Amino acid sequence: DVKVTQSSRYLVKRTGEKVFLECVQDMDHENMFWYRQDPGLGLRLIYFSYDVKMKEKGDIPEGYSVSREKKERFSLILESASTNQTSMYLCASRGPDATKNIQYFGAGTRLSVL
Amino acid sequence: AQKVTQAQTEISVVEKEDVTLDCVYETRDTTYYLFWYKQPPSGELVFLIRRNSFDEQNEISGRYSWNFQKSTSSFNFTITASQVVDSAVYFCALSEVNAGNNRKLIWGLGTSLAVNP
Numbered sequence: 001d002v003k004v005t006q007s008s009r010y011l012v013k014r015t016g017e018k019v020f021l022e023c024v025q026d027m028d029h030e031n032m033f034w035y036r037q038d039p040g041l042g043l044r045l046i047y048f049s050y051d052v053k054m055k056e057k058g059d060i061p062e063g064y065s066v067s068r069e070k071k072e073r074f075s076l077i078l079e080s081a082s083t084n085q086t087s088m089y090l091c092a093s094r095g096p097d098a099t100k101n102i103q104y105f106g107a108g109t110r111l112s113v114l
Numbered sequence: 115a116q117k118v119t120q121a122q123t124e125i126s127v128v129e130k131e132d133v134t135l136d137c138v139y140e141t142r143d144t145t146y147y148l149f150w151y152k153q154p155p156s157g158e159l160v161f162l163i164r165r166n167s168f169d170e171q172n173e174i175s176g177r178y179s180w181n182f183q184k185s186t187s188s189f190n191f192t193i194t195a196s197q198v199v200d201s202a203v204y205f206c207a208l209s210e211v212n213a214g215n216n217r218k219l220i221w222g223l224g225t226s227l228a229v230n231p
Contacts, residue, residue: 009157042223043205058218090159101147101209101217102164108157 003027006091006106013113019078021109023091031094032074033103034058034066036087043090049074081113116141118208120222127196128230135191135225137206143167147209148182148189149219154202165189196229203227 007022025032033048035058045058049068063085067075074093078085088110092103117140127133139148150162163173165182173180177194193200206222 040223043221045218048218088157090157092159100164101219102149102161103219104161105151105159110157 004091004093004104004106006089006109008109009107011109011111013078013081013111015082015113017078017081017113019081019111019113021076021078021089021091021111023074023076023093023106024072025074025093025104026072027093027095027104028071029093029095029104030071032068033092033094034064034074034076035090035092036060037090037108038087046076081111083113085111086113087111116143116208116210116220118206118220118222120204120206120225122225123223124226124228126228126230129198130195131229132192132194133196133227133229135193135204135206135227137189137191137222139187139189139206139208139220141187141208141210143210149205149207149209150180150189150191151205151207152202153205153224159205162191193227196227198229198231201227201229 004025013019031050034046035043037043044060046064047058047066049055052071055066065077088108090108091106094103119138146167148165151159153159170182179192181190203224203226205224207219
């Protein structure tokens, strides 16, 4: 089974802090994704990466950056956290056959920015 | 533009009732995939099914069944004899096929299902 692990389930940070959300997958997947989930807005794609050191902006990249130094790890960075970034963050990875496009998700990180 | 609509925001049923979750999609592609995911209270989205646009056969897996109809652009999900453990948010999603590595999922907003004892 594919396992996608997000380092924290719950995180509380202060406005202006730099925040790192970490995601690790154990299936050697090339593609990884970061989403945020908010009530009434569903899942929105922040960034994705289809290879090491490669990244593409999703639908709402503003205020975020990402890092993919190793294939198994995809980090989401909030350079200066703001209260409107309080949300549930979900990481996903996708297997080698991009045609099938099945994404496997971690358990999520619920971030509160005070 | 591609779009997925789940018109039912919340559904509440009593255990053992059958329940259908609706999903309507829009796409100009002739080849695409449709998906259903389940998000229980624990938070992790769990993949349930993928359907390609060339296969309109209905699918049944235990108490779950899926009805794909291209004529109405719908991919509905039915849970038969619902159980409390089915309580979750269910997401429908659409994937274009011809976008290479940039292939993304287009998500519906989800339907929150509450199954009460």
